[in-house]
Amino acid sequence: MITVVLAHPYPDRSRANRLLARAVDDLPGVAFRSLYDLYPDFAIDADAERAALAASEVVVWQHPVLWYTAPALQKLWFEQVLTPGWAYGPGGDALRGKPCLWVATTGGDGGDYATDGVHGHLFDVFAGVVRQTARFCGMQWLDPLVVHAANRLGDEALRAWGERYRTRLVALGALGEVGHA
């Protein structure tokens, strides 16, 4: 199974993330966990989240980048689900070796992410927070899918990104012999 942890706090403004999700949600063996739908009150069921991850060969984190990193509920998920003795530390090898794909959308042009841009750094600098979270749990960090200026892309451009996303998940499913749901 491939579990996609989707975290968009404003469903009514989620055009890009919705289109991306629709590009892959019919794939066999792909299961979505939409955090803001599951936990609108921020009361995460960490056991259920860990069970889903344990049953998955591949983990996808899909969300918009807000203030340079993951949305608050995704951040809370990191804090409450990725616990010592399970995700890291002695005995914490539940995620070890599992590929992790980050699918991120941003509001800024790629060019805004530069030392002389309004965001002051290359996007890759900010990406370190999510990347190292995965790596600290021993996950295999894959080349992320980063869609810049997502809210300004037309449907056609977003559909092209959706195709890339789909191709990635199909390849991961084939590589990892992902079991069907």
Added chain:
Amino acid sequence: MITVVLAHPYPDRSRANRLLARAVDDLPGVAFRSLYDLYPDFAIDADAERAALAASEVVVWQHPVLWYTAPALQKLWFEQVLTPGWAYGPGGDALRGKPCLWVATTGGDGGDYATDGVHGHLFDVFAGVVRQTARFCGMQWLDPLVVHAANRLGDEALRAWGERYRTRLVALGALGEVGHA
């Protein structure tokens, strides 16, 4: 006024942040907003937060670093309080020019934050997320106070950090002619 936005999700494990807070909370003109006490259900009163910031000459963000950045409720505060038209963008100059001091505690040794350390990067790389959040709002980013391995420091070492913290706030109060509460 100096507003200290304090965000510690586990008060019973907050020895370092509690000691640091106690080192400054009797200073005249310093007001604390303890987010996890104010909003245990994550229902932030963004108007109240903005009013406190508007009345402040200096803003302090004090919290432990969890998964390489601010705790989830502090992240939600960034998302819900720092809104366009108020904190950035056209008309969004409420925080422009205000000094921002980051007081961060980490569980790792400073040496763990290295390209060959368990965290893979210098701490300053991860700091970019919080720093750029302040800068995008036009705030004046001050040299942060970062206490590494805070949970392993003795009370005496933490008290020394508390003294440094106090000295910084006293100096900021004097420099900025901070009005007393």
